[in-house]
Every structure is written in structure tokens, then in C-alpha cells.
Amino acid sequence: MKHLIDPTDLSVEETMSIINLALDIIDNRGKYAEKCKGKKLATLFYEPSTRTRLSFTAAMMELGGNVLGFADAASSSVSKGETVRDTVRVVENFADIIAMRHHIEGAQLAATEVSRVPIINAGDGSHAHPTQTLTDLLTITRELGKLDNLTIGFCGDLRFGRTVHSLIKALSRHKNIRIVLIAPPQLRLPDYIKQDVCDRLGLEYKEVDSLEEAMPELDVLYMTRVQKERFLDEDEYEAVKDSFVLDNAKMALAKEKMAVLHPLPRVNEILEEVDSDPRAAYFRQVENGKFVRMALISSLLDWSADAAHTMPEMEEVEVPGHLRCENKKCITRNENSPRRAYRASDGSLRCRYCDHKFK
Numbered sequence: 001m002k003h004l005i006d007p008t009d010l011s012v013e014e015t016m017s018i019i020n021l022a023l024d025i026i027d028n029r030g031k032y033a034e035k036c037k038g039k040k041l042a043t044l045f046y047e048p049s050t051r052t053r054l055s056f057t058a059a060m061m062e063l064g065g066n067v068l069g070f071a072d073a074a075s076s077s078v079s080k081g082e083t084v085r086d087t088v089r090v091v092e093n094f095a096d097i098i099a100m101r102h103h104i105e106g107a108q109l110a111a112t113e114v115s116r117v118p119i120i121n122a123g124d125g126s127h128a129h130p131t132q133t134l135t136d137l138l139t140i141t142r143e144l145g146k147l148d149n150l151t152i153g154f155c156g157d158l159r160f161g162r163t164v165h166s167l168i169k170a171l172s173r174h175k176n177i178r179i180v181l182i183a184p185p186q187l188r189l190p191d192y193i194k195q196d197v198c199d200r201l202g203l204e205y206k207e208v209d210s211l212e213e214a215m216p217e218l219d220v221l222y223m224t225r226v227q228k229e230r231f232l233d234e235d236e237y238e239a240v241k242d243s244f245v246l247d248n249a250k251m252a253l254a255k256e257k258m259a260v261l262h263p264l265p266r267v268n269e270i271l272e273e274v275d276s277d278p279r280a281a282y283f284r285q286v287e288n289g290k291f292v293r294m295a296l297i298s299s300l301l302d303w304s305a306d307a308a309h310t311m312p313e314m315e316e317v318e319v320p321g322h323l324r325c326e327n328k329k330c331i332t333r334n335e336n337s338p339r340r341a342y343r344a345s346d347g348s349l350r351c352r353y354c355d356h357k358f359k
């Protein structure tokens with residue numbers, strides 16, 4: 001069975017086959033109009049979403065399939081205390097594939113432990129967002145014609161921004177990628193990504209304090225919203241919310257051929273004056289999200305019975321009895337769940353569900 005919980009659940013070959021399928025869908029729309037006829041996608045969204053949920057829905061409709069689900073956990077049995085694992089055991093009877101968004105980190109990995117149908121992670125807390133990553137990879141491919149030999153700037157909330165975490169992980173598998181991290185000190189990239197992705201895999205990165213300084217060398221600028229809902233302290237959010245704002249003056253410092261991406265929604269980190277710049281790719285990125293989800297849904301359905309497409313093995317280690325995941329938003333701290341761990345490159349034990357340390 002093939003699920004998509006983390007971008008690296010797909011091999012580079014599988015990722016590229018999805019990107020190439022999306023490109024073919026763009027060129028031959030009619031060919032795919034009945035690709036998923038008779039199939040059902042369940043969208044289980046426990047956390048607000050506009051484009052991701054609508055994008056999944058539109059994708060399945062354009063493949064000739066049907067969609068069911070909920071957009072608000074309050075209207076589901078979760079409000080009665082049902083666990084994610086139980087919800088999935090129920091929904092798999094009604095759907096061929098499930099896309100789930102959850103504020104609890106690792107919820108979708110927990111779902112895969114019981115599910116008989118493919119599970120797609122449509123965002124888990126501040127942890128991962130692999131379908132946005134596929135969207136971003138397709139957008140970079142269409143805007144710049146390649147996925148290697150690129151300098152990519154990540155700006156804004158690199159701490160809580162799950163789209164950033166997943167895209168960096170995916171890019172670490174491509175050749176000659178350099179990343180420039182532009183964030184206030186409070187919103188820097190988590191250590192597990194710096195150590196286990198950048199350092200271990202040799203992804204070159206540097207941290208800079210100003211967007212102006214980074215601008216001239218970038219092929220891609222990935223802007224992000226400061227994730228207000230992830231802050232435990234309102235004052236802390238207020239202090240950093242307007243740290244970096246992209247405007248035409250900063251765009252004037254950039255290369256002529258570059259692309260500005262943003263997973264959206266934006267708050268005020270990109271001024272509207274930038275929208276008419278041909279390098280502003282964020283609204284084209286939204287449409288790419290639909291095409292890549294069409295390619296993903298149809299591939300996972302095709303692959304679900306194919307022994308050649310399974311989940312990658314990860315070596316896990318036993319967790320000593322007194323230790324628990326330090327992350328309060330982890331599934332293991334919110335639902336009755338086994339503890340699962342792997343050993344990180346710095347020797348520490350990390351939670352298999354959310355990548356935080358044990359303590």
C-alpha cells in the first residue's frame with residue numbers, strides 16, 4: 001500500500017512520475033476525464049482550509065470521481081471523542097482514498113496503521129504538507145524548467161511553516177540545491193531539519209537577516225505567512241508578524257528570471273503591487289495544485305494494488321518506558337497511541353510521528 005504522509009514516502013522516481021503525469025494532464029485534459037470514474041475520495045479536514053480542500057475536490061471531480069467528507073471536525077464524530085484510527089476504520093468502508101488535514105501532528109501516520117485505503121496527508125499541524133510540496137515542485141518545473149542547480153530562498157515563518165519543512169526535505173534529493181533561510185530569530189528552521197536533512201544529506205544552507213541581501217542570488221523566493229494559529233503567546237506573534245514584506249522595490253533587486261512562490265493564504269507578507277510582476281507565480285501555483293493532486297490521486301489508486309509501490313522502510317528503535325515525545329501537539333500525547341521512535345543523526349531518539357525529541 002502506498003500512502004503519502006511525508007514527501008520522502010515517494011521515491012524521487014515516483015515523485016517525478018507524478019510531476020510528469022501532471023504535465024501530461026495539463027496538455028491532454030480530455031484524456032483523464034473518466035480516469036477515476038466510480039471511485040470516491042473522502043476529505044477529512046479537522047482544521048480550516050480553503051484551497052487545499054477545494055483543490056482535492058476539484059481534482060477528483062475532473063478525474064470523473066466523487067467526493068465525500070467533512071470540512072469541520074465539529075460536525076463529525078470527533079466531537080464525541082472518536083479517535084483518528086477509529087474514524088479511518090469507518091471511512092475506509094465508504095471511500096477508495098482519504099485526504100486528511102489535522103492540527104495534531106502525526107495523525108495521518110497513525111491513520112496508515114489501520115487503513116486499507118491510501119491516506120494522503122493534507123497537512124498535520126506545523127509538521128508536514130507533502131501535497132503542497134508536489135504543487136511547489138510542479139510550479140518550479142513549469143516556471144524555471146528544472147529542479148536542480150537552484151538557489152532557493154525561504155522567507156517568513158520557517159519554524160511553524162509545514163510547507164517549508166516538506167519542500168526542503170524534497171529538495172534535498174535534487175542536485176546542486178542551495179537554500180537561503182530568511183527568518184526572524186524566533187521563527188528559524190527547526191533543528192531536526194537543519195541536522196537531519198540539511199547537514200546529513202549535504203544540502204548547502206545559510207541564514208541571513210535581510211531579504212534585500214538574499215534577493216540578487218535567488219532563482220526561487222518561497223514566501224510564507226507567519227502561522228498565527230501555532231503561537232501559544234499572542235505577544236510573540238505580534239512581535240514578528242510583519243518581519244519581512246515583499247514589495248516592488250525588493251523585486252527590483254532580483255534576477256530577471258526567477259519565481260516567487262507562496263502556498264497562500266497571504267496576510268501582508270507580499271504587497272498586492274507585486275502580483276502583476278511576471279515573476280509572481282503564486283496564483284499559477286494554485287492551479288498547479290489541482291493538476292498535481294489529480295496526478296497523485298490517480299497514481300495512488302493505480303499503485304495501491306501494486307507490490308512495486310510500497311512505503312519506504314525506516315529503522316525504528318524501542319522507546320524506554322519512562323520517555324515520551326516532548327511535543328504536546330503530537331498524536332501520542334493526544335490519543336491512545338503506541339510510541340514509535342528512530343535514532344536521529346545526532347544520536348537522539350525522535351518521535352516517528354512528529355520528529356520531535358523524546359524526554
Ligand code: NCD
Pocket residue numbers: 051052123129132162163224225227263264265
Ligand atoms: C498552507 C498550509 O495550510 O500549511 N496553505 C496551504 O495549504 N495552501 C500555508 C499556510 O496556511 O500558511
